[in-house]
Amino acid sequence: xxxVKDVPADLLIRxxxxxxxxxxxQVKPPVWAAYVKTGANKDRPPMDDDWWYVRAASIVRxxxxxxxxxxxxxxxxxxxxxxxGWGAKSKRTRRAGxxxxxxxxxxxxxxxxxARTKRGRVVTPEGRSLVDRIATRVxxxxxxxxxxxxxxxxxxxx
Numbered sequence: 001x002x003x004v005k006d007v008p009a010d011l012l013i014r015x016x017x018x019x020x021x022x023x024x025x026q027v028k029p030p031v032w033a034a035y036v037k038t039g040a041n042k043d044r045p046p047m048d049d050d051w052w053y054v055r056a057a058s059i060v061r062x063x064x065x066x067x068x069x070x071x072x073x074x075x076x077x078x079x080x081x082x083x084x085g086w087g088a089k090s091k092r093t094r095r096a097g098x099x100x101x102x103x104x105x106x107x108x109x110x111x112x113x114x115a116r117t118k119r120g121r122v123v124t125p126e127g128r129s130l131v132d133r134i135a136t137r138v139x140x141x142x143x144x145x146x147x148x149x150x151x152x153x154x155x156x157x158x
Contacts, residue, residue: 002139004064004131011138012131016057017050019134026111027056030103038100041080056104060113060123064131068120074101 004012020027029052037045038055048054062077063069078096105121108114113127123131143150 001132002136004061004135007135007138007142009061011142012135013054013057013061015134015138016060016131017053019130020056021050021053024111024113027053027104027107029053033100036100038078038096040094040097041082052104055100056108059101059104060108060127060131063114063121064123064128067122068117069122070120071098071102071105073120074105 033052035045037043038051059074062074066073072095075095075098076093078101079094080096081091082094105114108127109116109121112124113130114121115124
């Protein structure tokens with residue numbers, strides 16, 4: 001069986017974002033999403049119109065791989081390296097803003113893709129099934145374009 005680890009992250013996130021946009025009514029950008037920055041280091045809001053769905057798909061993938069995960073760890077994952085000063089001072093990492101991540105998590109919970117536990121948020125069995133189906137579809141498209149990849153995506157023979 002093909003898993004999330006077997007396909008490239010960018011292709012999986014793009015397909016999952018397209019699915020969330022067309023099929024999941026609960027996941028949609030709020031009014032303020034057109035004006036918000038994704039971090040303090042950014043000068044402008046994202047240029048992509050579908051960035052909300054891409055971020056939601058990326059969060060689902062991250063929860064699938066690392067879950068249970070809390071908001072603080074997701075803020076660290078989407079954070080950035082900040083310049084501190086001149087010369088020998090080292091750079092420091094800063095966490096991303098939490099409003100976007102929190103709102104996406106709430107929407108994914110309403111859609112039934114993510115559930116809250118005591119230790120953080122996890123992907124529900126329905127969400128796992130969805131991500132696995134999309135990963136399988138992406139893997140089939142990869143093999144169709146490059147048949148030599150089939151040996152890496154086939155289940156091991158016992």
